[in-house]
Amino acid sequence: MSTDGTRPAARELHLGLMFWATGTHAAGWRYPGSRADGAYDIGFIQDVTRLVEDAKFDFLFLGDRLFTDPALAKTNPAQMSRLEPFTAASAIAAATSKIGIVATANPTYYDPYNLARLLASLDHLSHGRASWNLVTGADAMAASNFSRSEHWETEKRYDWADEFVDVVRALWDSWEDDAFVTDPVRGVYVDESKIHPIDHHGPYFDVTGPLNVARPPQGQVVLLHAGTSDRSRELGAREADVIFAAGGAVETAREYYADVKGRAARYGRAPDQIHILPSLSVIVAETRREALAIRDRLDDLLPLAEDRADVRAGSLGQATKRRDDWGITGDPSEVADYMQEWFETGAADGFNIFPPFVPGSVQAFTELVVPELRRRGLYRTEYTGGTFRDHLGLVRPQNRFEPAAAKPPAGPPELAGASSR
Numbered sequence: 373m374s375t376d377g378t379r380p381a382a383r384e385l386h387l388g389l390m391f392w393a394t395g396t397h398a399a400g401w402r403y404p405g406s407r408a409d410g411a412y413d414i415g416f417i418q419d420v421t422r423l424v425e426d427a428k429f430d431f432l433f434l435g436d437r438l439f440t441d442p443a444l445a446k447t448n449p450a451q452m453s454r455l456e457p458f459t460a461a462s463a464i465a466a467a468t469s470k471i472g473i474v475a476t477a478n479p480t481y482y483d484p485y486n487l488a489r490l491l492a493s494l495d496h497l498s499h500g501r502a503s504w505n506l507v508t509g510a511d512a513m514a515a516s517n518f519s520r521s522e523h524w525e526t527e528k529r530y531d532w533a534d535e536f537v538d539v540v541r542a543l544w545d546s547w548e549d550d551a552f553v554t555d556p557v558r559g560v561y562v563d564e565s566k567i568h569p570i571d572h573h574g575p576y577f578d579v580t581g582p583l584n585v586a587r588p589p590q591g592q593v594v595l596l597h598a599g600t601s602d603r604s605r606e607l608g609a610r611e612a613d614v615i616f617a618a619g620g621a622v623e624t625a626r627e628y629y630a631d632v633k634g635r636a637a638r639y640g641r642a643p644d645q646i647h648i649l650p651s652l653s654v655i656v657a658e659t660r661r662e663a664l665a666i667r668d669r670l671d672d673l674l675p676l677a678e679d680r681a682d683v684r685a686g687s688l689g690q691a692t693k694r695r696d697d698w699g700i701t702g703d704p705s706e707v708a709d710y711m712q713e714w715f716e717t718g719a720a721d722g723f724n725i726f727p728p729f730v731p732g733s734v735q736a737f738t739e740l741v742v743p744e745l746r747r748r749g750l751y752r753t754e755y756t757g758g759t760f761r762d763h764l765g766l767v768r769p770q771n772r773f774e775p776a777a778a779k780p781p782a783g784p785p786e787l788a789g790a791s792s793r
């Protein structure tokens with residue numbers, strides 16, 4: 373229900389918080405009230421997560437990169453270094469109870485058995501709140517940290533990622549939900565007939581299975597994907613539950629949205645089973661004037677003189693990226709108008725909110741924008757379930773190895789007997 377007692381909108385916005393401890397603006401860590409040392413203070417990270425959990429956000433998003441460069445300190449300090457995402461996610465899970473937790477992992481530099489195990493474990497210890505952000509990585513520099521002579525080209529990265537996802541998904545199904553009997557009286561620990569090898573043999577991977585972790589509580593862990601290329605759109609349309617899209621012009625976002633939902637339909641997926649969430653940087657205050665003053669103050673703190681000059685001149689130099697110019701600065705109703713337009717005109721199912729400085733801009737969003745979205749009947753007032761899949765309105769997938777999944781499709785008798793795999 374919305375706060376004024378009217379009926380809830382049939383469709384509700386989904387919100388995530390892109391967590392970079394020092395903010396998404398290059399000067400965020402210098403803004404008063406920010407925690408310049410927040411990236412390594414798990415108590416601080418847990419507090420920020422609880423702030424958005426209290427506001428009923430769908431998820432906290434932990435991005436990641438696999439290289440670093442001290443020069444980032446002046447251009448993109450939040451991305452210079454951070455806690456490893458699965459380690460941080462485990463501690464976040466222990467301090468929260470409802471919010472989805474997204475950990476970024478690039479399959480190019482993982483092994484599917486290992487990653488399936490990490491994600492299944494996170495899903496168990498968070499009681500069904502784990503999610504994998506699958507990125508193929510834009511950083512060529514990562515290769516040299518992983519004993520590779522080169523960063524693979526797009527086709528190879530996605531061929532590898534496609535097969536990788538198949539293996540991970542099969543491993544998550546390798547235990548049926550009721551495989552554990554744990555009956556001390558009869559002395560039956562597991563039902564061996566419900567634990568399956570996957571016997572995967574493909575161009576890149578040979579994996580026997582089963583996984584050494586029971587099936588995740590969500591059945592299949594929620595999959596996010598971020599990317600822009602044609603191959604990325606295909607992978608997202610086929611596999612992703614949530615697509616994290618770049619922000620920008622609303623027309624471009626509509627084209628992307630229609631294209632990806634159209635591709636998903638070709639894979640037999642219902643449009644509401646795939647959520648497209650563009651990034652949105654928000655500076656909000658009670659009045660537009662105050663919001664603009666915050667933005668000016670932030671820009672004045674940009675570490676590089678040339679960036680400050682760019683901003684003052686209004687030119688689209690590198691500073692554009694460093695101040696997150698793909699967002700909105702305004703009062704609560706301006707911000708809500710912007711979000712509502714995207715939501716209602718086929719550009720977005722919600723947003724991944726980029727906080728320019730933390731925790732101040734997160735607090736402002738939850739105190740000013742969230743109530744406004746609720747007044748408009750666009751956003752939940754309570755969680756209706758306990759898992760990340762529940763927040764997204766996603767069904768829990770059938771296990772491919774369970775007998776019911778092997779039921780022949782309705783149709784002429786000669787089509788009966790389809791394999792369960």
Ligand SMILES: Cc1cc2nc3c(=O)[nH]c(=O)nc-3n(C[C@H](O)[C@H](O)[C@H](O)COP(=O)(O)O)c2cc1C
Nearest residue numbers: 435436507508509510598599600601604616617618
């Ligand atoms: C909104 C968005 C967020 C991304 N976040 C990450 C990230 O956290 N880590 C990473 O390595 N790459 C990230 N990427 C980069 C993608 O993984 C991908 O490498 C990049 O978009 C280029 O691939 P593409 O040509 O398929 O789009 C992100 C991309 C987008 C569009």
